Amino acid sequence: MTKYKCKLLPFERIDCLSLQDAKQKAGWSITAFDLPKSWEKTQGEGVVIAVLDTGCDLDHPDLVNNLLPGINFVNPKLPPIDDNGHGSHCTGIICAENNEIGMVGVAPKAKVRPIKVLDKNGNGNMLHVAEGIRWAIDQKVDFISMSLGCPVPVQQVRKAIQLAAKAGIITFVAAGNAGLTKEIFYPANYPECISIGAIDKDFNRADFSNTGHNLDFMAPGVDIFSTVPDNWYATLSGTSMACPFAVGVAALMLAHKGRSALNSADAFRAAFKEHTISPKTSKFYEGFGIIDPQKFLDATR
Ligand code: CA
Numbered sequence: 001m002t003k004y005k006c007k008l009l010p011f012e013r014i015d016c017l018s019l020q021d022a023k024q025k026a027g028w029s030i031t032a033f034d035l036p037k038s039w040e041k042t043q044g045e046g047v048v049i050a051v052l053d054t055g056c057d058l059d060h061p062d063l064v065n066n067l068l069p070g071i072n073f074v075n076p077k078l079p080p081i082d083d084n085g086h087g088s089h090c091t092g093i094i095c096a097e098n099n100e101i102g103m104v105g106v107a108p109k110a111k112v113r114p115i116k117v118l119d120k121n122g123n124g125n126m127l128h129v130a131e132g133i134r135w136a137i138d139q140k141v142d143f144i145s146m147s148l149g150c151p152v153p154v155q156q157v158r159k160a161i162q163l164a165a166k167a168g169i170i171t172f173v174a175a176g177n178a179g180l181t182k183e184i185f186y187p188a189n190y191p192e193c194i195s196i197g198a199i200d201k202d203f204n205r206a207d208f209s210n211t212g213h214n215l216d217f218m219a220p221g222v223d224i225f226s227t228v229p230d231n232w233y234a235t236l237s238g239t240s241m242a243c244p245f246a247v248g249v250a251a252l253m254l255a256h257k258g259r260s261a262l263n264s265a266d267a268f269r270a271a272f273k274e275h276t277i278s279p280k281t282s283k284f285y286e287g288f289g290i291i292d293p294q295k296f297l298d299a300t301r
Pocket of ligand 1: 024062096097098099100101102103104
């Protein structure tokens with residue numbers, strides 16, 4: 001079974017803040033791209049995203065209204081409760097509510113189906129990931145977000161991603177946190193996926209962000225403030241945080257413009273490519289550039 005082991009991309013936990021102390025705070029990734037301006041057009045209404053991760057805090061006050069039923073492949077007898085924190089953090093980046101508390105996600109009216117495929121230590125089985133993708137297809141989600149990976153390909157996962165693609169569901173995957181690599185991790189490396197690397201608040205590539213020829217886009221992934229279990233928040237860094245940001249932008253786009261530009265990873269890549277902040281180095285290091293939600297939403301295609 002070791003062949004199918006996968007691991008959460010590691011992250012650093014920096015600080016926590018209890019809900020009682022929190023007034024809603026817009027993180028740098030929200031203000032840098034002036035997302036409140038985008039929200040005048042759309043907040044991701046009607047879009048559903050499957051998040052394959054450690055589960056989610058199903059009662060978090062900043063998430064509870066945006067969660068749809070999920071599933072637990074680690075312990076099928078239980079709901080997809082987050083016993084790690086990573087999945088709740090990624091979910092908040094997509095869809096934490098625009099209210100008086102905590103923080104706000106990129107698409108604060110989008111919905112998430114939490115699919116637990118990683119255990120409390122962030123370890124998982126790639127066969128569960130493949131099952132999770134198939135379950136997401138059956139639920140007819142709009143996008144799949146996976147902040148997980150490993151350096152070796154697993155055919156069962158690729159097959160599931162190809163099935164999702166056939167159903168018109170685009171899969172976004174974090175590129176990995178191993179720094180300067182020859183290739184980004186799997187499943188991000190598959191052409192059927194949109195792979196996402198991380199930038200910091202100065203829009204520079206994060207040192208930990210994997211490099212490789214199949215890297216597609218960059219998004220905020222350093223010092224990202226989001227939800228963690230038990231009504232808490234934390235600031236974390238990783239390409240894990242960049243991937244849900246990109247999915248949030250995709251949700252805004254889908255809600256605003258409909259499915260025409262978003263029916264395949266290739267179509268999406270082609271559309272996104274024209275509306276990035278250009279990379280400072282090369283595709284190998286920064287993909288086609290930094291996703292710019294404003295440019296993307298304003299574009300005619
Ligand atoms: Ca909030």
